[in-house]
Amino acid sequence: MAPRASILVVDDERSIRDMLSIYLKREGFDVSCAPDGQAALECCQAQKYDIVIADIKMPRLDGIALLHRVREFAPETIFIMITAFASLESARDSMRQDAWDYITKPFDVDDIRRRIDEALSRKIALVEAAPGQAAGTPFGMIGSSAAMRKIFDLIPRAASAKSNVLITGESGTGKELVARAIHYHSNRSENAFVVINCGGIPENLLESELFGYKKGAFTGAQQDKKGFLHAADSGTLFLDEVGDLPPALQVKLLRVVQERTFTPVGATDEHKADVRFIAATNKDLAAEVQAGRFREDLFYRLNVINIHLPPLRERREDIPVLVEFFTRKFAREMGKDVGPVSPFIMECLCDCPFPGNVRELENLIEKSVALAKTSIMLPDVFVEQQPDAADADESPEGIPPGGLMLDEILDRIERRHIDAALRQSGGSIKKAAQLLGITFRSMRYRLQKHGIAK
Ligand SMILES: Nc1ncnc2c1ncn2[C@@H]1O[C@H](COP(=O)(O)OP(=O)(O)OP(=O)(O)O)[C@@H](O)[C@H]1O
Ligand SMILES: [Mg+2]
Incomplete structure (x- = not known):
């Protein structure tokens, strides 16, 4: 039997800690609890956990800061963030900061169980994926949409x-x-x-x-x-x-x-x-x-x-299978132990317009596998190369045929620069504002706009 997976539950609300811990123990997990980020950090330093389920808003050290700290010494730890529904945006931000998945409060325990299973099975899947086993159809083509299945059916008939x-x-x-x-x-x-x-x-x-x-x-x-x-x-x-x-x-x-x-x-x-x-x-x-x-x-x-x-945008069901296929393919080719993408990343990829269709998706995965630092493909490798986020700083060569959302791009650029400035200033808002050439007030306004906590 596989060893029991270990889970650390971090929440400042005792009732949630207790509820999750009782439930997860009954489900056969090895469960520990911590009342805040600082205590959780100490737990993680003392022991390796497979999964950390952490609230985002907590005293002393919040969930996102905890995630950053743990990443430094235990990059393989899977983080599932808990967030109040109202602050889903900050959860999505935390995804960009390397979390695996998120759950919203109030939550139902079966949903949590499902997400844990998903995270664990994906982690195991990377170890067990035998090299050389090409998934998919006999034609080396991948697809699960009705449209592609029709084509797979048509190919042998057209061939004969x-x-x-x-x-x-x-x-x-x-x-x-x-x-x-x-x-x-x-x-x-x-x-x-x-x-x-x-x-x-x-x-x-x-x-x-x-x-x-x-x-x-x-x-x-x-x-x-x-x-x-x-x-x-x-x-x-x-x-x-x-x-x-x-x-x-x-x-x-x-x-x-x-x-x-x-x-x-x-x-x-x-x-x-x-x-x-x-x-x-x-x-x-x-x-x-x-x-x-x-x-x-x-x-x-x-x-x-x-x-x-x-076009791929009209058969989005194919995106997950293609992502998995290309991830395996490039991991094997590059000899890297890189596994699946997080559910959050998958969600984002499924929303991408992909004007360049499967070729564009394939190139994106190839780059991401090449850049991946850990065995799990986390948002950071994708975020860095989202063309509109990364390239928009300079004058773009052209606007994609599907158009783009200028306000969102500018928001993202602003957010990235604010983050960078805050990191450089060690968290001092005043210094960060100076670095960015804006007033303290303007900085405060922007922090609020982006929901960045002090
Ligand atoms: N269903 C699929 N499963 C796996 N790989 C795919 C699939 N569809 C496309 N690809 C891959 O995407 C890339 C582009 O495919 P292909 O060259 O056949 O496209 P195309 O329609 O001929 O494009 P173009 O019009 O630009 O020549 C190739 O690397 C191909 O292997
Ligand atoms: Mg062609």
Whole structure:
């Protein structure tokens, strides 16, 4: 049997201490109590606790200060903060200061039990997560939303059909991943999967890249060269960003798709093209057709099977599984013992707009794992890199398409500078105000506004 988890309950209200302690002991935990932060600090110095459940408002040393002090010598200790519902904001602030979770008063004991279990099981999960066990679907794609499950269901069916596929969706939603999954589940999987980025190759080169050329077809063509179509023989040709294909090449591609033959540049003989086409675009191709920028006939030829990947913000249920998947993946790759993110962080991530979709989330987790100092991913590594919080000090390069909330950004910047000044001044408001170049009164007003206690 695993050793009993140890919990320290810290609250200045005796009734709450007693209630929690009786309940948690009955649930089989090893429970100690402390009446304030200072006493709790001494307990933590004497013994290691798995979990500290601490009230935020307490005499002598408050819950957040306690958390800071304990972090210095026992960074793995999980903190669950208790707060009155009215001061939820300060609890959220404490999350940014490294707490794992918070509970609001009045609370119900079952809820506490659930949160403790969650914290403990996550802690154990990091130890037990076997390396190499990739969670998820057979295609290496992760998702639990109804939309993604539909796509997982569609992939093998699209793979066994011979028809062309058009994959649509915003940038970073996983279009290429779906294309690869289709190829590797088709009977062409032994042969090549060739990617051509229709938007990334200059128009004058695209044709010869695609079809190849004969020696002497143009200056510099010193010998025959095979193109992408040839390379994809018996395999799959992935036409990425097909919406960017110039009109002249749309005509030429249509011929290949329709007649399954092509002619290299400068050649006269026709070549057979045994190729399956999968195209992808982040444009609204039907609208491009309407606008006369994309050939309707080519559109219908490519769009036999359509797979649409919704943006991440429309399938937020996928965020937690993706976060866990990427955390494991990068922890393994970097050889770091980094575990799951706290429920609070997960809550924040689930609220993020992620205009860059899964790619953006993946990059965020990669950075966070790289920066993580303890085995639990705590808010600090995320807060430091929230782009709007971190970068907004300097003039931003642009405003994200979803827009932003200037007042909130300014508030956050103000708060960060006040915190920094207070730390530097050792808690002296007067000195902190001087450091920030504001009056004492203005400082007091701002402290009040941010709910920063003296
Ligand atoms: N469902 C998913 N599960 C796991 N990883 C995913 C998933 N969707 C996307 N990714 C990852 O996100 C990143 C972006 O995916 P991908 O390159 O397929 O997107 P895309 O739609 O082709 O983007 P773009 O339009 O910018 O080319 C990749 O690293 C991919 O592995
Ligand atoms: Mg792509």
